[in-house]
Amino acid sequence: MAERKKIFEGFAILLNWEVWIVPIVLSTALIVVSFYNYLLFHTLAELFTIIVGVLMFVVAVYTHSLSRESFLMYLGIGYFWIAVLDMVHAFLYKGMGIVVSDVADHFIQFWIANRYIESLLLITAPLFLTRKIHSTGAFLAYGAIASITCIAIMGGYFPVSYIEGVGLTEFKITSEYIICFILFLALVNLYKTRQHLKPNLFPFLSTAIVLTIFAELAFTSYISAYGPANLIGHIFKLFSFWLILYSIIRLNMQEPFKDLVESENRFRKLVKEMPLSLGYVSKSGVIEDINDRFKKTFGYTHEEISTVEKWYQLAYPDEEYRQWAINVWNSDIQIAAELGQDIKSREYKVTCKNGDVRIMEISGVTVGDHILATFTDLTERKNAEAALRISDEKFRQAQKMEALGTLVGGISHDFNNMLAGMTGNLYLARKKAESIPDVVNRIKLVEKLSFQASEMIQQMLLFARKGSVEMIPFSLTPFIKEIAKVCEPLISESIKLSIHSCSDDLTVKGSATQLQQVVMNLINNAKDALGNIDAPEIKLSLERFEADEDFLSKYSNLDCTLLAHLIVSDNGMGISEKDKPHIFDPFYTTKEAGKGTGLGLAMCHGSIQSHGGVIELDSVDGDGTTFHIYLPLIEGEEIDTSSTDSLGPPLGNGELILLVDDNEVLLNTSKDLIKSLGYKVLTASNGVEAIDIFTSNSSEIALTIMDVVMPEMGGTEASKQIKAISPEANIIFSSGYDKGEMAENGTSIVLSKPYSIDQLANTLARYLLDKEGDN
Known part of the structure; x- marks a missing residue:
C-alpha cells in the first residue's frame, strides 16, 4: 500500500503544470x-536535447559525492555521450553543410545508432540501483562505444538506413521496432526494480521511456528529412529528455536543497529554543549570533555583544579578571587548533546584565573558522555542592559530638561517684581538723577543686548535648570584675589586661560557671597568641547593645533587641583566612601538638548557644583577634544573693534514713555524713537488699535515699516495690548521671553526685519538713 501510494503521489506531481510548461x-x-x-x-530541437544531455551529466557528476546515486550517475554518463552523437547527427543533417559527406544517410545512421545506445542505456540502468558505479570506467566505456559508432558509420561499415528518393530501408524500420521493444523491456525492468528507486522517480522515468517509444514509432513513418514524422519524433524526444532531466534535477538538486533548507530551519529552531545558552563565536572572540536561551540567561541582546571588546567588558567588568579570561580563551583556542580537538571546558564567572554573577562552564566546538560555544550555568549546582559540603561538615561535627558525648556520658557516673566519695571524706576530715586552720583551708581548696571537676564533666556533657544546666538570673557587671581577679594570676606580668565595664546592671539568665569558663578560655587563647608581640595587651569589656533589623536577620536565634555585649580582644598574631571557617569546630586547633585539644572554642560556641546568644569572630591574620559575645538581657527578675553559709547546715532529730548505694566507699562515706547531720542510718548495697530492710523497718524509716543504677535491681524498680509495700514511703534519688537524662527516663532526681554537705543537709531537712507539714 505504501509503495502504491508513493507511485500515485509521483504521478500526481507529474500531472502538475509546472512539469510540462x-x-x-x-x-x-x-x-x-x-x-x-x-x-x-x-x-534547435537537437540543440535542446544536446544541452539537456550535457546538463544531466554535469548535475550527476557534481552531486554524486553527496547523493551517492549510482543509478543517476550512470544515466548522466550515458546521456552525455548520446548528446555527443546527437551533435554529430545535427552537424551531418541534410542542408547543414558543416561536415562534408558523400553518404546521404550518415545523419540517419547516427540517429538510429544513438537510439540503440539510448535503449541499451535505459534497460541496463536499473542494474545500478543496487550496485556501485565506477564512474571513470563507465565514462570510458560509453566513450569507446561512441567512438566505435563514429568509425563504423563514417567508414561505411554501418548498414544503410535511408535511400534518397526511396525512403527508409528495411534495416532502419526494423531497428525502430527493435528499439521500441528494448525500451518496453526497459520499462518492465524499471517497474520490477521500482522499490529501489527514490520516491516519485518511477513515474517520470517510465513516462520518459513511453515518450521515447512514441518518438521511435513516429520515425518508422519517416519519408523525408523535412517531413512531419521527423517533426513529431523530435517533439516526443524533447519531452522525453526533459522529463529525465527534470527528475535528475528534482532528486539531485531540488529535493536535497529542500531537505537542506528544512534541516537548517529545524536546526535554527532547535538552537534557538534549546535550553542551553549558545553563541556562534569567531576565533577572535566576537559573538556573531546567539540563541534565545543566551539572551534569557545573560540579559544581553545581539547588538549589545556584537564586538569582542564590548562583550568582554560586559561579561568581565573587572579588568584583571577580564584579561585572565581573554588569555585563557585564546590559549585554549590555540591548543584546540594544534591538537584538532574541541575547546576545553572551563569555568568562568560571568556578569549578567542585571549585575548577577553566574558561574558558567564555557566550552566550544570548532565549526570552520568559528566556534559554537556552549554556556552551561553551574551556579545552582555549585551552591548545592557548597550546601552539601556544609551539611556533610555538620554531619561529621555531629558525629564527633556524639562520640564525645558517648565518651563523657560513659565515665560521668563513675567519675561523679568517685568525686562524691572524695568530697564526703574531705568534709569529714575537715570536721576532724577544725582546730588546725591551715589544714582546714587546704581541705576546702581540694573540695572546691573536686566540685569544679564535676562541673567540668557537666559542661562537657552539655557541650556534647548530653547534659542540662540550671539557668538562673545574675548580673554580668560584678561577674566581669570577679573574672578579672581570677584571670590576672593566669597571664604573664608582661601582658597588659584592660577591663572596661559599663555602669549599667546587665542581668542575664544563665550559668555563671559556664560563662566563666568561656571568658577564661578566650583569655587563655589570647595569652597564647601574644607570644612574640611587642606591648602585648588583652582587653575585656562589657557594654549594653541594642540590635537593629540587619543584626537580627543575621542571627535568627536571637529573640530580643537588648543584649549584653561582651568583648575579648588581643593584639596578637590573628587567625588566618583558611582557619576562620573551622575555628569553632570540635577537635580543630591551630596550636602545636600537645598544646591544644581543639575543644576550647567549640565548648565556648556551644555554651553561648545554650544561653540563647551568639559569638562572633573578628580577626585579621597578623593583626589581632576579637571575640564578640551577645547575650539576651532580662529585666524585672529578682536575683537571690542570700547565703546560709554562716548558719551552717540544718541538722536532723534522729530520724532513720535508709541509704542504698552499690559503691561501698561512697556508701560508708555518705553514712558518716548523714550521721554527722543528726540522723540514724541503715544501709543496703542493691535494690533487693533495700526491699528486705525496708520491709523489716517500714514503720521506722522516715526517708530512703536510693541510688539509681545498681546490680541485681536498680533504684527505679526497687522504689516501685517499696511503694507497693508502703504507698506513703518517702524516697529520693541520687545519681552520678545527668539530671536531664534521668528526667527523660521518668526518674525524679533530687541529689546529683557529687553533692556538698550543705546540699545534702538542706535536701533532707526540706523533704522531711514538707512531709511533717503534710501530716
Whole structure:
C-alpha cells in the first residue's frame, strides 16, 4: 500500500503544470519555427536535447559525492555521450553543410545508432540501483562505444538506413521496432526494480521511456528529412529528455536543497529554543549570533555583544579578571587548533546584565573558522555542592559530638561517684581538723577543686548535648570584675589586661560557671597568641547593645533587641583566612601538638548557644583577634544573693534514713555524713537488699535515699516495690548521671553526685519538713 501510494503521489506531481510548461512552450515555439525554416527547427530541437544531455551529466557528476546515486550517475554518463552523437547527427543533417559527406544517410545512421545506445542505456540502468558505479570506467566505456559508432558509420561499415528518393530501408524500420521493444523491456525492468528507486522517480522515468517509444514509432513513418514524422519524433524526444532531466534535477538538486533548507530551519529552531545558552563565536572572540536561551540567561541582546571588546567588558567588568579570561580563551583556542580537538571546558564567572554573577562552564566546538560555544550555568549546582559540603561538615561535627558525648556520658557516673566519695571524706576530715586552720583551708581548696571537676564533666556533657544546666538570673557587671581577679594570676606580668565595664546592671539568665569558663578560655587563647608581640595587651569589656533589623536577620536565634555585649580582644598574631571557617569546630586547633585539644572554642560556641546568644569572630591574620559575645538581657527578675553559709547546715532529730548505694566507699562515706547531720542510718548495697530492710523497718524509716543504677535491681524498680509495700514511703534519688537524662527516663532526681554537705543537709531537712507539714 505504501509503495502504491508513493507511485500515485509521483504521478500526481507529474500531472502538475509546472512539469510540462517548459517542454510545451519550447515545442510550440519549435513548431512555429518549422513553418518558417525546417532546418532551423531541427537544429534547435537537437540543440535542446544536446544541452539537456550535457546538463544531466554535469548535475550527476557534481552531486554524486553527496547523493551517492549510482543509478543517476550512470544515466548522466550515458546521456552525455548520446548528446555527443546527437551533435554529430545535427552537424551531418541534410542542408547543414558543416561536415562534408558523400553518404546521404550518415545523419540517419547516427540517429538510429544513438537510439540503440539510448535503449541499451535505459534497460541496463536499473542494474545500478543496487550496485556501485565506477564512474571513470563507465565514462570510458560509453566513450569507446561512441567512438566505435563514429568509425563504423563514417567508414561505411554501418548498414544503410535511408535511400534518397526511396525512403527508409528495411534495416532502419526494423531497428525502430527493435528499439521500441528494448525500451518496453526497459520499462518492465524499471517497474520490477521500482522499490529501489527514490520516491516519485518511477513515474517520470517510465513516462520518459513511453515518450521515447512514441518518438521511435513516429520515425518508422519517416519519408523525408523535412517531413512531419521527423517533426513529431523530435517533439516526443524533447519531452522525453526533459522529463529525465527534470527528475535528475528534482532528486539531485531540488529535493536535497529542500531537505537542506528544512534541516537548517529545524536546526535554527532547535538552537534557538534549546535550553542551553549558545553563541556562534569567531576565533577572535566576537559573538556573531546567539540563541534565545543566551539572551534569557545573560540579559544581553545581539547588538549589545556584537564586538569582542564590548562583550568582554560586559561579561568581565573587572579588568584583571577580564584579561585572565581573554588569555585563557585564546590559549585554549590555540591548543584546540594544534591538537584538532574541541575547546576545553572551563569555568568562568560571568556578569549578567542585571549585575548577577553566574558561574558558567564555557566550552566550544570548532565549526570552520568559528566556534559554537556552549554556556552551561553551574551556579545552582555549585551552591548545592557548597550546601552539601556544609551539611556533610555538620554531619561529621555531629558525629564527633556524639562520640564525645558517648565518651563523657560513659565515665560521668563513675567519675561523679568517685568525686562524691572524695568530697564526703574531705568534709569529714575537715570536721576532724577544725582546730588546725591551715589544714582546714587546704581541705576546702581540694573540695572546691573536686566540685569544679564535676562541673567540668557537666559542661562537657552539655557541650556534647548530653547534659542540662540550671539557668538562673545574675548580673554580668560584678561577674566581669570577679573574672578579672581570677584571670590576672593566669597571664604573664608582661601582658597588659584592660577591663572596661559599663555602669549599667546587665542581668542575664544563665550559668555563671559556664560563662566563666568561656571568658577564661578566650583569655587563655589570647595569652597564647601574644607570644612574640611587642606591648602585648588583652582587653575585656562589657557594654549594653541594642540590635537593629540587619543584626537580627543575621542571627535568627536571637529573640530580643537588648543584649549584653561582651568583648575579648588581643593584639596578637590573628587567625588566618583558611582557619576562620573551622575555628569553632570540635577537635580543630591551630596550636602545636600537645598544646591544644581543639575543644576550647567549640565548648565556648556551644555554651553561648545554650544561653540563647551568639559569638562572633573578628580577626585579621597578623593583626589581632576579637571575640564578640551577645547575650539576651532580662529585666524585672529578682536575683537571690542570700547565703546560709554562716548558719551552717540544718541538722536532723534522729530520724532513720535508709541509704542504698552499690559503691561501698561512697556508701560508708555518705553514712558518716548523714550521721554527722543528726540522723540514724541503715544501709543496703542493691535494690533487693533495700526491699528486705525496708520491709523489716517500714514503720521506722522516715526517708530512703536510693541510688539509681545498681546490680541485681536498680533504684527505679526497687522504689516501685517499696511503694507497693508502703504507698506513703518517702524516697529520693541520687545519681552520678545527668539530671536531664534521668528526667527523660521518668526518674525524679533530687541529689546529683557529687553533692556538698550543705546540699545534702538542706535536701533532707526540706523533704522531711514538707512531709511533717503534710501530716
